[in-house]
Amino acid sequence: MKIQALGHVVVNVTDVERSEKFYNELLGLPICARFNEDGMKMTFFSLGNHHDLAISQVSDGEIAGENSSGLNHVAFCIGDSIEQLKQAKTEIDAAGITVMPIDHDVTQSLYFDDPDGNSVEVYVDVSDVWKKDPQRVAKVAPLDI
Numbered sequence: 001m002k003i004q005a006l007g008h009v010v011v012n013v014t015d016v017e018r019s020e021k022f023y024n025e026l027l028g029l030p031i032c033a034r035f036n037e038d039g040m041k042m043t044f045f046s047l048g049n050h051h052d053l054a055i056s057q058v059s060d061g062e063i064a065g066e067n068s069s070g071l072n073h074v075a076f077c078i079g080d081s082i083e084q085l086k087q088a089k090t091e092i093d094a095a096g097i098t099v100m101p102i103d104h105d106v107t108q109s110l111y112f113d114d115p116d117g118n119s120v121e122v123y124v125d126v127s128d129v130w131k132k133d134p135q136r137v138a139k140v141a142p143l144d145i
Contacts, residue, residue, distance in 0.1 A: 007049075008049070008051050008052050008053060008054060009052070009053050009054075009071070009074050010042075010053075010054045010055070010056055011053070011054070011055050011056070011071060011074060011114070011116075011118050012055075012056055012057075012058045012071075012116075012118075013055045013056070013057055013058070013114070013115070013116045013118070014057065014058060014059070014116050015057065015115065015116075016041040016042065016043055016055055016056070016057040018115050019043075019055045019114060019115055019116060020043045020055065022114050022115050023043075023045060023053065023055065023114070024043075024045070026091070026092070026095055026097075027076065027120070027122070029045035029046075029047065029052075029053060029076075030045060030046055030047070031043060031044070031045055032044050032045060032046035032050070032051055033051065040056070040057070041056070041057040042054055042055065042056045042057070043055050053074065071118060072119060073111065073118070073119035073120060073121050074118070074119075074120055074121070075109075075120075075121035075122070075123060076120070076121070076122050076123070077107075077122075077123055077124070077125060078122045078123065078124060079124045079125075080124050080125045080126065081124060081126075082108060082124065082126070082145070084124050085108055085109075085110065085122070085123070085124045085145060086145060088110060088122050089101070089110055089145055092110065092112060092122075097112050097113070098112060099111065099112045100112070101142070101143035101144070101145045102140055102141070102142070102143050103139070103140075103141045103142065103143040104123070104137065104139050104140060104141075105127060105129065105130075105136045105137075105139035105141075106125065106126065106127045106128070106129060106130045106136055106137055106139075107123040107124060107125055107126060108123060108124055108126050108143055108145070109121050109122065109123040109143070110122050110123070110145075
């Protein structure tokens with residue numbers, strides 16, 4: 001078996017409507033479908049595939065801590081210029097969400113949490129140096145933005 005591409009990511013959330021607004025209205029992910037049967041609620045988002053991201057409502061229990069097992073973060077490429085990242089930061093800041101800017105050398109990123117504490121990254125591709133030096137993908141440095 002050989003994996004050809006990432007199919008989709010499903011994130012567990014405690015309030016599907018609240019998270020739908022976050023992913024759709026703030027991040028701009030288009031909704032392609034909804035499921036609501038037998039107590040299970042899901043929203044599916046598409047960026048060109050049948051679906052790329054889904055959110056699934058779990059019990060209204062306590063939000064897991066950052067060191068819990070499970071998903072670490074979901075990352076979305078938003079372009080290839082620092083101006084695009086600055087605009088994203090302006091929009092996220094306006095929503096009252098704290099961001100952590102990081103320079104990964106090949107990408108420049110903003111990390112922040114969704115309403116359930118799931119980590120989200122939006123990034124711009126800024127270099128293809130990883131093609132010659134794959135280790136550069138692992139660089140982590142503060143980003144002044």
